[in-house]
Amino acid sequence: MRVTVHLWSYFRDLAGTARLEIELPVGSSIAQLLDAVYRVQPKLAGLRKSTLIAVGVDYQRADYPLQPGDEVSLFPPVQGG
Amino acid sequence: MKRLLLLTTDPIDEPALVAARQMGAGMGAAISFSGVVRGSEAGAPISAIAYEAFGAMAEHQFHQLFDQLAARWPTVESLRLVHRLGVVKVNEASLWVEVVAPHRGEAFAACQWLIDEMKRVVPIWKKPVPNEPVGRAVSPPARDEF
Numbered sequence: 001m002r003v004t005v006h007l008w009s010y011f012r013d014l015a016g017t018a019r020l021e022i023e024l025p026v027g028s029s030i031a032q033l034l035d036a037v038y039r040v041q042p043k044l045a046g047l048r049k050s051t052l053i054a055v056g057v058d059y060q061r062a063d064y065p066l067q068p069g070d071e072v073s074l075f076p077p078v079q080g081g
Numbered sequence: 082m083k084r085l086l087l088l089t090t091d092p093i094d095e096p097a098l099v100a101a102r103q104m105g106a107g108m109g110a111a112i113s114f115s116g117v118v119r120g121s122e123a124g125a126p127i128s129a130i131a132y133e134a135f136g137a138m139a140e141h142q143f144h145q146l147f148d149q150l151a152a153r154w155p156t157v158e159s160l161r162l163v164h165r166l167g168v169v170k171v172n173e174a175s176l177w178v179e180v181v182a183p184h185r186g187e188a189f190a191a192c193q194w195l196i197d198e199m200k201r202v203v204p205i206w207k208k209p210v211p212n213e214p215v216g217r218a219v220s221p222p223a224r225d226e227f
Contacts, residue, residue: 008135009206052204057141059202073135073204080132080139080164080205081116081176081196 001026001068005037007044008075011051014043024066030055031062033072050077082151085161086143088134093163093174108158108181110188114196116176118169122209129170135204139164142203146195154191157182162195168210 005020012018022036030053038045053060054073066072083103095115104111118130147160159181169175178196182188199205 006135008204009133009208054135054138054204057138073138075135075204076206078200078202078204079207080134080199080203 001028001066003028003033003066003069004071005033006071006073008073011044011047011074011076014047015041026068028066029062030060030064030066030072033066034062034074037074044074047076051075052077082147082157083159084144084147085163086140086147087163088136088139088166089163090165090167093165093177095174095177098161098163098177098179102179102181103159104181105158107183109183110185111179111181112185112188112192113177113179114192115174116196117174118171120171125209126212127171127209128212129168129210130175131168131208131210132164132166132175133206133208134164134166138204143199146198146202149198150191150195153194154182154187156184156187157191160191160195164205166205 001024003022003024005022007015007018007020020037020040022033024033024036034048052075053062055064055070099113102111120126143162150160151157157180161179163177165175178192180188180192182191
């Protein structure tokens with residue numbers, strides 16, 4: 001299945017792109033998606049512990065089961081205000 | 082609870098927002114907070130902060146916080162929040178929040194809670210804009226630009 005990954009803030013700058021298309025086995029979790037992302041964007045791997053993850057507009061945990069076509073966002077801690 | 086949420090690149094017009102305030106007869110507290118861009122970040126002088134948001138998620142998360150605030154402080158009558166995006170210069174407001182309630186206690190508590198939660202879950206990020214070097218030479222326009 002194909003999942004779209006959006007990168008925000010300095011994650012986008014580090015990766016040099018705002019969007020990735022990742023192919024995964026059906027039934028993969030967010031944790032498996034992150035492993036796949038870090039294979040193609042190793043600069044992001046060191047930020048894994050501080051990475052916030054959303055599917056659509058809701059936060060999700062690493063064990064969340066992804067669906068084909070999901071839009072996943074990865075970003076650093078937020079800083080509004 | 083009445084609510085207003087605005088994410089905008091326009092300057093925050095606080096006098097206009099205050100002039101538009103509506104309060105029921107039972108309301109005795111209207112408190113507002115302005116978050117203003119400081120002239121330094123991590124000890125270094127800056128001229129502005131550039132704010133970036135994941136807009137759809139930011140709005141969704143704000144409305145979830147508004148729902149939680151209404152449940153925790155059911156007497157709050159009105160909540161308005163404006164957040165600037167894009168480049169906000171030093172001394173300009175990046176955030177404005179107003180809470181209207183019967184008494185100051187719940188108004189202050191709700192406002193403090195909302196801003197704390199915003200800084201935890203709403204996907205907005207900031208990037209400091211460094212000061213331009215003082216006295217930097219500016220090249221005159223080329224002759225054919227006149």
